[in-house]
Amino acid sequence: MKYKISFIKPNFPSSDEIVADYSEIVSSNWFTNFGPKEQSFSKKSAQFISSDVYATTIANCTLGIESAIAELLKGDRKKVLLPSFTFAAGAEAILRSGFEPLFIDVDRKSWQPNIEQAEQILTESDDIAGILLCNVFGVGNTNITEWEKLASKFAKPLIIDSAAGFGSKYFDEEKVGTRGDCEIFSMHATKPFAIGEGGLVVSKNEKLIRRIREWQNFGFGTNRQVQQIGTNAKLQEINAAIGLRQLDKFDERLKGRRATLKLYKQLLKTDKYSFQQNDENSTVPFASVVLASQDHAAAARKALAEAGVEARQYYEPLHLQALLSRYVDPAVNLEATEFIASRIISLPVHDNMDEKDVQYIAKVIRDHEV
Ligand SMILES: Cc1ncc(COP(=O)(O)O)c(C=O)c1O
Known part of the structure; x- marks a missing residue:
């Protein structure tokens, strides 16, 4: 059905700009596998958020969540806390990684995950592997410091799904992307920052970001030997080129x-x-x-x-x-x-x-x- 006013209206670079970028990619003969556009886009995206974070692109946010789970959730505990009031991707990433979602409520006022309920579950259950916090609708949770304290008190990884929130702020001076063990963004065509299909994992932990770059490239280390069981989840050069143009505007x-x-x-x-x-x-x-x-x-x-x-x-x-x-x-x-x-x-x-x-x-x- 054609609407008079559509829900979203993505803004992409012009065809002339895309042609220019594609010509550069052809000249460089480097189409994917962490080429110059991807390297530059990862670096500039990190700088856009803060001077003290590291970032890596990834094929999409869903795989970004999977990569964080693969790196951060260890041991035999089976359940991961996440709000029911979110998009299906987080629960699916949890299940595909061999864990189970444990749904929690949100707060009536902030619409963000209910921290008191999470604390009660963490106190009573011995089966929680970690927390997948969601910044609902990409909005920065102003209780984020309390969540970090809670995760640290119970020694649980805190992975944050900030899908639509690339560019959002927690507080006046602090962008979303700086908190928890890592934050993951979507750059899907429907998001305010759109590159087609794409995602970004951001963390203060440089080693984590390096591991996630390996994970998305079949788990290969620098010697092209499998160092961990990863997958293929790399971002192509053309999408990174679109991202570089989107950053400017x-x-x-x-x-x-x-x-x-x-x-x-x-x-x-x-x-x-x-x-x-x-x-x-x-x-x-x-x-x-x-x-x-x-x-x-x-x-x-x-x-x-x-x-x-x-x-x-x-x-x-x-x-x-x-x-x-x-x-x-x-x-x-x-x-x-x-x-x-x-x-x-x-x-x-x-x-x-x-x-x-x-x-x-x-x-x-x-x-x-x-
Ligand atoms: C909260 C949330 N998480 C994850 C995703 C999945 O993002 P992607 O399409 O980049 O995998 C979305 C997409 O809308 C989302 O809203």
């Missing part, structure tokens, strides 16, 4: 996205609407709003579709999905996840969105208040 695009979110918030300002804590410092992949009632949410979703607006209902909680529901621990309360998921609407955000479109969308939602 990204700050400006982020400003546009944040201005759009601000306008949505101004137009939906009553107690019938709540937005996520710290979303103003995020990359704003879309604008998510929780409505006061399920009836209003259902009416607004229907009205938006009829008005030609493509909105989404992120996330479909993992614990409610048939194939994943078998991992639910009935003792763990997931009430806030269900509350938020049944009332949320994710609204379109583009790099340079017309204010009139935002006003139109907000009016459709307000006109269907119940």
Whole structure:
């Protein structure tokens, strides 16, 4: 179905720019396997986040999570804590790595994983291998220091899925990408920072990043012998070239996205609407709003579709999905996840969105208040 206002509108380099990059790649005769574009893009992405992190590209965020699990989760413990209110990739990476997800709830206000519940589980269970924290919707969790303390108290690795958050900030002066054992980003075409398919693993631990570079190249060490059981998850030169071009324009695009979110918030300002804590410092992949009632949410979703607006209902909680529901621990309360998921609407955000479109969308939602 063709919408009048699409949910996302990726901005890619022009065909002339891509042709120029491709010519360089052909001249260098180096198409993949950590070529000059990839090396430069890994380095510049790390610098974009902070002067004290290391980074490696990877084929996508899902494989980035798998690589971190392979490097960090050791021993016989089977379960990995992660919020049910996230995208399926994390749970799938956990299962494909031979562990099991243990779903936890989110906090009603921040929509971020519930730290008190995590602490209780860690206190009571002896079977937790690690934590896959998610920066929900790419928004930096302002409780991040408490999470680091918790992980350290129980000696558990803290892997952070920050998929949409390349460019988000935890606090005014600190970008997402600097915390936990490592953070993983997606650079999928649908993300604010898009290169097609691609991901990035970032850490203060240089050795971890080196190991993940080996892991994604069949586990080969410098002598091209298998040093660990890895896989093939490298990023191609052409995607890295796109990434280098995207970096140049990204700050400006982020400003546009944040201005759009601000306008949505101004137009939906009553107690019938709540937005996520710290979303103003995020990359704003879309604008998510929780409505006061399920009836209003259902009416607004229907009205938006009829008005030609493509909105989404992120996330479909993992614990409610048939194939994943078998991992639910009935003792763990997931009430806030269900509350938020049944009332949320994710609204379109583009790099340079017309204010009139935002006003139109907000009016459709307000006109269907119940
Ligand atoms: C929270 C989260 N994690 C992981 C992913 C997977 O990213 P990729 O498509 O780069 O594997 C996504 C993609 O939307 C996501 O939203």
